[in-house]
Amino acid sequence: MRPTTLRPLLAILLLSACASDPKPPRDFDELPPTEAEAGQKAREQARPRPDQPEAALAHTRRGPGHRAGPQGPPGAAMAAGGPVAAVTACNTQAPGVGDAVLEGTGVRVGRSSLRLRNPRNAEAPDWVRSWLTEQGERPAEGVTGIEAIEDLEGGKVARVLIPIAMEPQCLTCHGAKEGIAPEVAARIAELYPEDQATGYETGALRGALWAEYALPAPAPAGG
């Protein structure tokens, strides 16, 4: 657990709580610019090896980092088209980002919460769901994330979890129902008939951003 290293990332993430870019994420710094196919191979080779747990953690931490961006919705979409357009942007873009990150980096990422807007976000690993249940509904202050290498039966897995806090600008879509503009509420209801993600106050723990990376199996001895 290293809350100090998580803090800058958290700040970036909060700027763009909805995923920003459906395109595959940019390569890691050390990768040479290559054609698509060679690029994928280089990305795979650059992934941390089983004997590099620290590198694996850094790699995993950057998985969620790819989800943030200075022009990310809802900010950019809000500025361009208002909150209704931003809801639509989140709806169409958020789901694709996890796949793009996984393909580019081998890191599985997602967002989850005890009260979901998109029921698909329930597909979080057990360790994330138990963390959410343990925290319950509470202020985000004082909550620490997770950063760990787990030695599981199938091999080593790097896990990172970053708590997501409610900010004032989130209220437009996640605040008290009576405070949400009717046209925004209508769009949310249309896209998410089972929405549970309203009624949050600024500072509340809204959920978690998680990332998981399975370190490749060690090469057989003598090879």
Ligand code: HEC
């Ligand atoms: C313009 C409306 C809008 C704003 C503003 C907004 N969100 Fe969301 N949020 C959404 C929508 C729509 C989804 C569902 C996205 C999807 O389909 O995965 C969502 C999903 C989420 C999720 C994923 C879990 C779930 O419920 O499905 C989290 C966590 C979240 N928002 C947190 C925030 C935080 C924190 C802020 C402020 C920094 C924020 N949101 C601002 C519309 C918004």
